[in-house]
Amino acid sequence: MSGGETVLVTGGSGYIGGWCVASLLQRGYVVRTTVRDLAKEAAVRASLSKITDPGNRLSFYAANLTSDDGWDAAVEGCDYVLHVASPLGVADPKDPNDLIVPAREGAKRAVGAAIKAGVKRVVLTSSVAATYKGATHRGTMAEGKADPTGDWTSDETVWTDPSAPKVSVYAQSKTLAERAAWELIHASSTGTTLATVNPALVLGPVTSGDFSESVQVVERLLSGRVPGIPRLGFNVVDVRDVADLHIRAMTDEHAAGERFIAAGQYAWMGDLADLLRAKMGAGAAKVPTRKVPNFVIRLAGLFDKDLGSVSSSLGVKHDYSSDKAQRMLGWKPRPLEETIVDCANSLIANGLV
Numbered sequence: 001m002s003g004g005e006t007v008l009v010t011g012g013s014g015y016i017g018g019w020c021v022a023s024l025l026q027r028g029y030v031v032r033t034t035v036r037d038l039a040k041e042a043a044v045r046a047s048l049s050k051i052t053d054p055g056n057r058l059s060f061y062a063a064n065l066t067s068d069d070g071w072d073a074a075v076e077g078c079d080y081v082l083h084v085a086s087p088l089g090v091a092d093p094k095d096p097n098d099l100i101v102p103a104r105e106g107a108k109r110a111v112g113a114a115i116k117a118g119v120k121r122v123v124l125t126s127s128v129a130a131t132y133k134g135a136t137h138r139g140t141m142a143e144g145k146a147d148p149t150g151d152w153t154s155d156e157t158v159w160t161d162p163s164a165p166k167v168s169v170y171a172q173s174k175t176l177a178e179r180a181a182w183e184l185i186h187a188s189s190t191g192t193t194l195a196t197v198n199p200a201l202v203l204g205p206v207t208s209g210d211f212s213e214s215v216q217v218v219e220r221l222l223s224g225r226v227p228g229i230p231r232l233g234f235n236v237v238d239v240r241d242v243a244d245l246h247i248r249a250m251t252d253e254h255a256a257g258e259r260f261i262a263a264g265q266y267a268w269m270g271d272l273a274d275l276l277r278a279k280m281g282a283g284a285a286k287v288p289t290r291k292v293p294n295f296v297i298r299l300a301g302l303f304d305k306d307l308g309s310v311s312s313s314l315g316v317k318h319d320y321s322s323d324k325a326q327r328m329l330g331w332k333p334r335p336l337e338e339t340i341v342d343c344a345n346s347l348i349a350n351g352l353v
């Protein structure tokens, strides 16, 4: 428990930010959160109230990743900062700076304010997208990793090359933001330390209709909004376990200066569809059974930006290891089935599918 320490969570209106706020409150912390617009406070409180009662330990501050205003006031007097806010985007925007600038400059603003205020530690929400080996990485015989399929397993020692071909703008934005945060910490002298949490595909219970793009994977399957099942796979991680890892990375002395991948079991879309059908009964009536061949998605991707952005991942297993978080911080991701069933039930209970 916290002893009344104060934590700022940026982006409490978001999926992961909201669960971080709730988990901190449940553990006795005093919590501040930033939102772009204070008019969102009522909606965020309503969403949080489905998880916990904040009492008088939660307050709201206005701060935008694209402006200097408000950051110093939000951070002043905090013991820790969880910098979670950043724009998401599966499809590449026309102008890469629409994602890159808020992500990178926002990270600099949040981490810079934390250093200035002398907080003990910042935990930055990065992504496995910043630990990407590359679309065509096949390893070498010398590395003992040669794999003609293009499959690979990555870990925290790997850094995405933002200039490599087929690296999405979102992956660039997360890599450049994380790099900028490390550079600021390394150049600082106030003793503030940094750790990063790099989640894979985050699923689990939602508490409002304003959910993250990642949840669309389950939402689209349940509502039958996909014509068939592509051969795409991901490491799934539960949003509650992601929040838990942020708090472990915030408080464990050994976490300072470290990156931690938050990834659970690897699952193909077909596995998720099978799981929904097996566990959700009538709730899974619209989940498609038809498999869509890779060439069809690639062809459709020429015309549809969302499909185009996933074409290079079709049929290959890009796996991310969370051994480090489990070994160093005692973190334990819950079973895939619990995450998917709780995600589906929450979408149904909130009338979202």
Ligand code: NAP
Binding pocket: 010, 011, 012, 013, 014, 015, 016, 017, 035, 036, 037, 063, 064, 065, 066, 084, 085, 086, 087, 088, 102, 125, 126, 127, 128, 174, 198, 199, 200, 201, 202, 203, 210, 211, 212, 213, 214
């Ligand atoms: P989300 O629900 O869309 O939340 C994004 C948050 O960022 C929201 O609070 C949003 O505020 C805030 N934000 C966006 N642009 C902003 C700006 N210009 N100024 C201030 N705040 C801004 O997404 P999420 O899944 O929780 O993502 C949170 C973090 O986790 C991000 O850093 C993301 O890259 C990372 N992540 C997510 C996943 C995943 O699968 N979901 C995986 C890996 C990493 P508004 O409510 O005002 O829009």
